[in-house]
Amino acid sequence: EGFDYAITPEKSTVEIPDYAVYGTRHFDVRVRSNVPFSVHIEDKDRNALSCEPFTLRLNGGLRPRETTLRFNWGINSLPKARPMQVKLQPDNADLAEAVVLTVDQAAGPEIEADTRRGDSVALLSIARTIGLGNSWEQGDPMDRWQNVSLWEENMEGWTAEKDGRVRSVQFFMFNTKEPIPYAIQYLTAAEEIIFYGNSNTFLIDQLEPGEDIVKLKDNLKRLTLCGYGFTEFPAYMAELSNLEYLDLTANQFQRIPSVLKDEANFPKLRELVLNANQRYLVSDLSNTLLTNLGGFIEEPSFPTELLLRRNLESLLLSVNFLQGSIPDFLDDPSVPTYTQADVDASYDAKRQCDTLPAGNFADNRRGIIGLKKVAPQMKHLALNLNRFTGALPDWLLYHPSLDLWIPDIIIFNQEGFDQQGRKAGFSNTPPNLNYYY
Secondary structure, rough: OOOOOEEOOOEEEEOOOOOOOOOOOOOEEEEEEEEOOEEEOOOOOOOOOOOOOOOOOOOOOOOOOEEEEEEOOOOOOOOEEEEEEEEEEOOOOOOOEEEEEEEEEOOOOOOOOOHHHOOOOHHHHHHHHHOOOOOOOOOOHHHHHEEEEEEEOOOOOOOOOOOOEEEEEEEEEEEEOOOOHHHHHHHHOEEEEEEEEEHHHHOOOOOOHHHHHHHHOOOOOOEEOOOOOOOOOHHHHHHHOOEEEEOOOOOOOOOOOOHHHHHOOOOOOEEEEOOOOOOOOEOOOOOOOOOOOOOOOOOOOOHHHHHOOHHHHHHHOOOOOOOEEOOOOOOOOOOOOOOHHHHHHHOOOOOOOOOOOEEEEOOOOOEEEEOOOOOOOEEEEEEEEEEEEEOOOHHHHHOOOOOHHHHHOOOOOOOOOOOOOOOOOOOOOOOOOOOOO
């Protein structure tokens, strides 16, 4: 109708900053066209740039018509500018030529690796990225920053290279829907990292930590990711092979992550906390249409693999939707029984519980010899407020550390109904611990 076939954006170059608050990282480009076209972004840029669906109506009157393209972009944490190209490609290449839109993103803050200065810039970058409610004053020296501990010469594990660098940090009360920020990888001297209290926890449907944190595998011993909103804990997290403590409380796992069940992963892990992973509070699991409940609702049975981790001294599974019975291991030849040698050794070893009672368990359950030796090193086990049913196994009722576990509250106490409508609770819960003594 008198117009040349063409695709004409209002501008050929767009400049964007390295960072903006989540929900504002987008820009619009108006495009006039009288041919249908599609938006093509190079593979290398698709993690950083995307285009929302758009509509171009060409049969509604005069041509050319106008549409608006909305592009969403991600943070650039690298200390160099990021050029990207978008191609507006006509569906019929014989009618019109493709048009290139250039997007130039500013460089992120430069972070010096393995330095105190680099640590401070990394902390500020992480705080900005996750929307930390109470960040730090940049003008103050880092040793005055709240929730930050630095290496000092009198500390165990101190080396001259670590002096003055971040030993531990806590990020508390923040607002993000994204993985742990890229800058985390620069905290290479940190022994402990804590993220706690994401305000978007229950609004997140798919989220994992991201691979940047596993670059801290040499020194990181304690990791707390509480209330972040994770639904996945992938296999790459096993690279954190020096972890001794892992707390994943108040996330939204449908199943216990497979990476935690393999004893070859996290060989130094002594404490594992998986409390309160419920997305919603449902008392009767047989009377709900919700499926994304979290709380390990899809776990088919008791997570036996966690009990059999030989180095694990503390396992906390309270306040979830775990169901079924606790295994007795009677038919499992791979699980040994206590022997006379165990009893003899217990009188010499330094233990945090009573020495093992002598005698054969089969004789009125007065001794421990012959009892299944399940998690003998476990100093703390918490299973309360799940949906467990069935009988409590002997290995648990007569475990040498049972009294330390405060079982009336932390083991025996269940609530609600499971998915089959059975009332949660054990069929042989003892009225008190007289039998135990």
